[in-house]
Amino acid sequence: MREPRYVVIAGDLMRKIAAGRWPVGELLPTEPELAAEYGVSRETLRRALQRLDVAGLISRHPGTGTRVERSAPVAEFTAQLGSVEDLTQYGESAVRGILSVEPVTVDAALATVTDLAEGSRQVCVTSTRRDPGRAGEVVSWARVYLGPGDAKAVAGDLEGSPQLIADLIEARTGRAVERVVQRVRAVGVPAEAAAHLGVEPGSPGLEFVRRYYDASGALFEVAVSTHAGDRFVYETVLQRK
Known part of the structure; x- marks a missing residue:
């Protein structure tokens, strides 16, 4: 999948800054x-600059x-999600590792x-996601709940694929995501998640609950x-219509 234009521009600007095109302190x-x-709009350019801003x-x-x-980003993992397509891009940039599969x-x-x-x-x-750009550091710990039929259909694809599980389900069954409802809240990191994230149990974290619905409205x-609060940035872009 092609990266959004603003992501490509942000990456190019980051490389130029790292190479000294614009030294620290220069405008x-x-x-x-x-x-x-x-060759882009100012809105696209601003979205690229937002990524550099969040990276410090x-x-x-x-x-x-x-x-x-x-000249180098701060040690944070940034997810900028504004659409189902952005969610897919995030899935492909953070490597999944399966810890367990159980009824x-x-x-x-x-x-x-x-x-x-x-x-x-x-x-x-139960799985983790690792950031390949930060020596494979674990950036999230998750539990994904599937119906038995869908779980059986994607069982052989879970470990080796960078795709979201929802995309694997679509590829195997034809059931596509129509809508994702997301809730974010501050939590104390559970002990099991903390062991993989490398933080103390109960330390500040962010919990994301994403509910995936198909075209018929079925969940x-x-x-x-769960993400460690001191290493994860979640960014959204609000645009006036």
């Missing part, structure tokens, strides 16, 4: 100049310009978190992932 060219250089490479000052603050019966507590029917039978896939996958 980047203006937004109109950079937009013209890359630049700071933007109205009336002054955009200044280079460092579960949804109890009252799990039903509250996931919206799955209490008493229903599911298959729980067919729920992913509950």
Whole structure:
């Protein structure tokens, strides 16, 4: 899948900064100049600069310009998700490792978190995601809940594929994602997740619950992932229509 244009531009700017094209303390060219250089709109250029800003490479000052603050990104994993396509891109950039696959019966507590029917039978896939750009550091720990039929269909694909499990299900069964409902909340990192994330149990974290619905409106996958709060940045872009 081709990367969005703003991601490509951000990567090019990062490489140029690392190579010393603009030393620390120097101002980047203006937004109109950079937009013209890359042949994109100023909105696309701004989205690229947002990635550099979150990475700690630049700071933007109205009336002054955009200044280079460092030549290498800070040690954070950034996810910028605004669409199902962005979610797929994130899946391909963070490598999945399977820890366990086991049947579960949804109890009252799990039903509250996931919206799955209490008493229903599911298959729980416990996994981690690693950032290949940071020596394979674990950036998330997750439990994904699937119906037994879908779990059986993708069982042979889970370990070796970078694709989202929802995309694997579509490839194997034809059931496509129509809508993803996401909830984010601050949590204390559970002990099991902490062991893989390399943080203390109960330390600050972010929990993402993503519920995947198909074209008929049926909920067919729920992913509950936990990230260490001091190493993960979640970014969204709000645009006036």
